[in-house]
Amino acid sequence: MPELPEVEVVRRGLVSWVRGRTITSVDVLDPRSLRRHALGPEDFAGNLEGARVLDVVRRGKFLWMPLADTPAPSGSSVPSGSSVPSAAPSPAVALMAHLGMSGQLLMQDPGVPDEKHLKVRLRLSPAEGMPEQLRFVDQRIFGGLFLTSLIPTDDGGPGGLAETPLPLIAEEASHIARDPLDPYFSFEGFYRRLRARKTGLKRALLDQGLVSGIGNIYADEALWKARLHYARPTDTLRRADALRVLDAAREVMTDALAAGGTSFDSLYVNVNGASGYFDRSLNAYGREGLECKRCAAAGRVSRLLREQFMNRSSYTCPVCQPRPRNGRW
């Protein structure tokens, strides 16, 4: 499953290929990938054909493309009055891409044979030296594409990371908090809401309403780096600890981003079709029974534990991330 750095890699790749181009035609090869678009494939294609892609925006793992020049016919899922004259500065509609477990967005030339799990093909207006097709490929069909409305953000800040940030957010993403890579992320707001919850720290880090984009892998890495146990109660967490774990999450995600994303799923490839690669070593995740690197550097021997957590696993060092007596799970 792609984590935030992979989705950001996709966003950066995609925006350089699609920004400013018009969608000239749409082929829906498998309607199951449009099941989140309630009005079906014809409505989906009818709204996209002729639309211009303005940008690619990301908040957490949500990715969307604001569109200009959408027809928005009556009865469409897109609200009335959302037809955007070319002169209007604010788009009202966006194409949402939900990558799910195995969704891929590939730029391809028309001569490239269809991928085995090709679901949707968008043809784009010609652009010098750029592939003509944007393909959505998805083996497990948990992902999909759909159209959504853009609504004003709660705080008046940009909807997410973008080339030309607008104070608009895709409706489906409006319930999630900003992610740690977002320059508008507010630590004060995060800490206040964290203290108000009676839960464990890792559960809070995975709560998209509190902070978005931190998945299981990065939560374990951030907790290890901050020397905090996943069951630390949030209502008594000190400010310095909260700051340390947030900074740690930002650091591990920034490192992964610099390495082109950290993919653990061989199905995942980035927007250019090249496999996402992973060449940095993790410190906690997947290291059950292996020595803690920090303890080893201090001349101690401590082996990482794997424990069941929310139907997944948590990896911790029993020495430098001691279990709290009053832990919450």
Ligand SMILES: [Zn+2]
């Ligand atoms: Zn350790």
